[in-house]
Amino acid sequence: MANYQQLSLNHLSFTYQHDRNPVLDDLTVSVPLNRIIGIIGNHHAGKTTLCRVLAGIVPQIISGKLTGDCQIGDQSPVRDWPAYNQQTGFVLQDPHSQLSGLADTVADEIAFDLLNHGVKETDIQQRVTTVAAQLQLTAQLQQSPDSLSGGQLQRLAIATAIVTHPNVLILDDPTSEMDPQGRRDFFNWLKTVTHTTIVIVSNEIDELCETADELWILEKGHLVSHGTPLQVMNHLNPEWQVTTPMVYQLARLMNWPLAIKPTLFPVTLNQLRRCVNVNHSNQ
Numbered sequence: 160m161a162n163y164q165q166l167s168l169n170h171l172s173f174t175y176q177h178d179r180n181p182v183l184d185d186l187t188v189s190v191p192l193n194r195i196i197g198i199i200g201n202h203h204a205g206k207t208t209l210c211r212v213l214a215g216i217v218p219q220i221i222s223g224k225l226t227g228d229c230q231i232g233d234q235s236p237v238r239d240w241p242a243y244n245q246q247t248g249f250v251l252q253d254p255h256s257q258l259s260g261l262a263d264t265v266a267d268e269i270a271f272d273l274l275n276h277g278v279k280e281t282d283i284q285q286r287v288t289t290v291a292a293q294l295q296l297t298a299q300l301q302q303s304p305d306s307l308s309g310g311q312l313q314r315l316a317i318a319t320a321i322v323t324h325p326n327v328l329i330l331d332d333p334t335s336e337m338d339p340q341g342r343r344d345f346f347n348w349l350k351t352v353t354h355t356t357i358v359i360v361s362n363e364i365d366e367l368c369e370t371a372d373e374l375w376i377l378e379k380g381h382l383v384s385h386g387t388p389l390q391v392m393n394h395l396n397p398e399w400q401v402t403t404p405m406v407y408q409l410a411r412l413m414n415w416p417l418a419i420k421p422t423l424f425p426v427t428l429n430q431l432r433r434c435v436n437v438n439h440s441n442q
């Protein structure tokens with residue numbers, strides 16, 4: 160019987176039109192809803208393509224052959240794309256291609272989808288104000304989107320995706336244009352989002368390990384590992400060439416394993432702090 164409380168991929172494969180080989184090859188995995196899932200992997204591993212599948216963009220908008228299924232809650236893009244599409248928000252790798260290009264101000268850009276959905280004017284204003292504050296765009300609300308920095312544009316793209324209150328938020332490398340403080344703020348904000356399943360592709364492995372409940376590693380279109388950041392980082396295959404977080408590298412160097420699971424090394428600052436305390440009290 161189907162479990163409607165999870166995001167699941169079931170033998171999911173995808174081949175772009177005119178290509179021979181699948182870009183995603185037989186992915187099967189499931190996670191409970193309302194978790195943060197971090198996707199990592201090398202260049203051309205298929206990360207963006209998986210985001211496109213989860214966002215229902217392929218094969219409906221970018222053509223190709225999809226086999227297997229992808230299901231989020233009780234919705235599947237394969238079975239009912241319009242219904243599925245209503246519950247997802249997608250932030251593209253390039254924020255420029257996400258924006259309507261029609262809005263004179265940042266406020267109008269954030270409101271764009273709400274207007275199209277016929278949301279009441281007073282609700283629109285309130286939602287725009289709230290989302291702008293969450294993404295630190297309040298001071299820019301009356302500016303033209305063209306005047307924004309790269310990091311601000313990425314935050315605007317995120318604002319346009321979350322203002323419709325999607326159940327599922329798919330973020331493809333959303334911090335690539337942000338400065339270090341902007342990235343930290345973004346990941347801290349991500350932790351505060353509730354009642355939403357978040358799928359995020361990112362190279363920021365330190366922040367991902369701090370934030371994600373689950374990591375998936377893609378390698379040449381295959382899902383080669385999935386689990387908690389602690390499990391995944393401690394069971395890497397060198398052939399995948401995955402970068403480990405600084406915390407993990409330091410703990411290995413100092414030989415500070417977890418006290419409760421001495422075969423594993425920490426991947427978050429909190430885990431590291433506990434290891435250091437144990438090692439100091441043993442000296």
Ligand SMILES: Nc1ncnc2c1ncn2[C@@H]1O[C@H](COP(=O)(O)OP(=O)(O)OP(=O)(O)O)[C@@H](O)[C@H]1O
Pocket residue numbers: 175176178182200201202203204205206207208209221
């Ligand atoms: N629209 C498309 N049509 C045909 N092939 C595509 C298309 N988009 C991506 N590909 C190919 O699919 C493969 C996987 O690309 P994808 O962008 O999904 O990987 P990625 O892991 O996100 O890579 P990167 O880290 O470089 O962004 C690549 O070989 C790429 O050339």
